[in-house]
Amino acid sequence: MDRKEDIGKLFEEKLQQGNASPQTTSWDTLKDSLDEKDRKKKKRLFFLWLTGASTALLLLYLLAASVSKKNSPNSLQEDITVWELDSLSNKTDSTPTYRETEEVFKIVTKDRLKSSEKGGSPSATESAVSETSDNKKKSSEESLKDATNTTLKEEVSEKKTSGTQKSDHTLWTEKSDQVKTKYYYYNDSTKQNMVIEDPKVIDSILKNTQKTKDSINE
Amino acid sequence: MKPLAVNSHSLEHIISECQKNKRKAQNELFTKYKDTLYFLSLKYCRNEADAEDNLQESFMTIFEKIKTYKGKGSFEGWMKRITIYKAIDRYKKQKEFPTEEFPSLEDTSIEKELTKIPLGTLLGFVQELPDQYRLVFNLFQLDGYSHREVSQMLSISESTSKSNYHRAKLILKQKITDYHLEVQKNKPSYGS
Numbered sequence: 044m045d046r047k048e049d050i051g052k053l054f055e056e057k058l059q060q061g062n063a064s065p066q067t068t069s070w071d072t073l074k075d076s077l078d079e080k081d082r083k084k085k086k087r088l089f090f091l092w093l094t095g096a097s098t099a100l101l102l103l104y105l106l107a108a109s110v111s112k113k114n115s116p117n118s119l120q121e122d123i124t125v126w127e128l129d130s131l132s133n134k135t136d137s138t139p140t141y142r143e144t145e146e147v148f149k150i151v152t153k154d155r156l157k158s159s160e161k162g163g164s165p166s167a168t169e170s171a172v173s174e175t176s177d178n179k180k181k182s183s184e185e186s187l188k189d190a191t192n193t194t195l196k197e198e199v200s201e202k203k204t205s206g207t208q209k210s211d212h213t214l215w216t217e218k219s220d221q222v223k224t225k226y227y228y229y230n231d232s233t234k235q236n237m238v239i240e241d242p243k244v245i246d247s248i249l250k251n252t253q254k255t256k257d258s259i260n261e
Numbered sequence: 262m263k264p265l266a267v268n269s270h271s272l273e274h275i276i277s278e279c280q281k282n283k284r285k286a287q288n289e290l291f292t293k294y295k296d297t298l299y300f301l302s303l304k305y306c307r308n309e310a311d312a313e314d315n316l317q318e319s320f321m322t323i324f325e326k327i328k329t330y331k332g333k334g335s336f337e338g339w340m341k342r343i344t345i346y347k348a349i350d351r352y353k354k355q356k357e358f359p360t361e362e363f364p365s366l367e368d369t370s371i372e373k374e375l376t377k378i379p380l381g382t383l384l385g386f387v388q389e390l391p392d393q394y395r396l397v398f399n400l401f402q403l404d405g406y407s408h409r410e411v412s413q414m415l416s417i418s419e420s421t422s423k424s425n426y427h428r429a430k431l432i433l434k435q436k437i438t439d440y441h442l443e444v445q446k447n448k449p450s451y452g453s
Contacts, residue, residue, distance in 0.1 A: 047370040050430045050437070051402045057383050058304060058403055065299045068313045070288050073320055077287065080321070 276336065279327045287324055294337065295320075298344050304399050305348035307388055315351060319344040345404065349414060352392040369430035375441055386436045393417075394429035401426050 228237040228245055232252075239245055275293075278286030298319060302312035322343050330339055387395060396415060400406040401422070406414070408422040415422070 046373055048373050048376055050369050050371050050434050051398075051426075053371065053376050054383060054387065054398075054433065055402055057378075057380055058387070061300050061303075061380050061384065062296050063300045063303060064296050065313055065316055066309070068295070068299070068317050070291050073291060073317060074284060074288070076317065076321060077284070077324060080325075081282070 272336065273332075276327065276330065276332075279324060280330075282324075290323075291320060294340060297337070298340060301341055301344050302348060303384060304387055304403060305345060305396065306351070307392070307395075311351065315344065315348050319347045322347065341404075345400070346414075349396060352396060353415070367431055369427065369434055371434055371437055375437055378437065378440060382440065386433055386440075389436070390429055390432060394425050394432065397422050397425040398429035398433075 224240065226239045226242055226245060228239065228248075229235075230237065237245075272293075275286045275289050279290055295316065299312060299316050302315040302319070303309065306312040306315055319340070323340055326343070330336065387398065390398060393415065397411055400411045400414065401408060408419045408426070411417075411422040412419045417425075
């Protein structure tokens with residue numbers, strides 16, 4: 044009979060029967076730890092949610108702001124106003140007729156802006172801004188010319204001024220972003236419209252007309 | 262067999278409620294398994310204080326990870342594995358394990374008449390083993406893991422696991438011998 048036993052087996056047999064209760068670890072301490080962990084988890088989730096929500100709101104705001112800026116007619120008006128002020132400050136020609144025509148042009152522009160705000164058909168300015176091809180450019184110039192002429196006619200009839208009226212306008216092309224200046228004229232005596240890029244030409248016409256007038260008056 | 266079915270169902274119910282983070286169910290689970298897991302912790306830890314800490318941390322992890330329990334295999338086995346891994350982590354962090362590649366060939370058997378030792382004393386001997394020896398001895402001898410599994414769990418070589426196990430048994434044998442010598446010394450002599 045074997046009188047010896049492996050020490051590993053001895054411990055295995057004895058310790059398998061064992062059982063003991065914890066003295067200090069109670070449900071209450073465990074519950075407190077669980078509650079604390081839940082609180083921390085909730086806090087972390089709240090901060091995550093808050094960060095996410097504020098980021099989303101900021102992005103939405105920025106998106107909305109950029110979209111509204113793109114769609115707003117104010118942006119167009121802003122560009123034109125800058126140009127108008129620029130034209131006024133740069134051009135120091137003191138000819139009264141010339142200034143009058145600049146004012147007329149402002150009225151034309153505002154009228155077109157109003158029509159675009161009402162959601163009607165695209166105005167001549169909008170067409171001129173958006174269209175880039177040569178054909179389209181031509182048609183836009185024509186429509187712009189027509190719109191200018193209509194208003195010029197009204198303005199001229201109201202003021203009852205004689206001689207040649209003059210206005211200028213800038214076209215922004217999407218392709219080149221270059222500023223191109225055109226001058227629109229309405230000759231009251233001949234009842235004809237003119238589009239000229241060089242203002243000196245019309246200045247000479249205006250002077251000639253004035254001279255003719257003066258000679259008639261004399 | 263009926264009571265077993267009822268118990269099994271109630272355990273499923275407790276697990277399901279614990280997965281919903283219900284405190285009542287967590288309390289039930291704690292009450293049901295605290296003694297088993299505490300005794301397991303006692304075997305793997307150096308002392309009672311460490312075992313208490315290990316029990317608490319194990320239950321925290323059990324309640325946190327219970328959502329991942331899919332019902333495959335024994336639930337008690339799943340909880341025991343968590344408790345064992347908690348103990349391994351505890352002593353892995355604390356001390357670098359000594360490496361020993363040469364297993365001793367000394368005899369690790371003991372006379373049967375010397376095996377009559379109280380359970381608490383035997384548990385004390387295991388707790389007094391060096392951390393790595395204790396972990397290897399528990400994993401291989403008491404919980405039935407192979408040396409390959411032990412080596413993977415403790416990040417040691419298989420031969421180190423075998424060597425540590427053998428060394429642990431030699432230390433335990435020495436402790437039992439010393440214990441009996443102490444008992445003999447303290448025994449009152451009525452003869453002479």
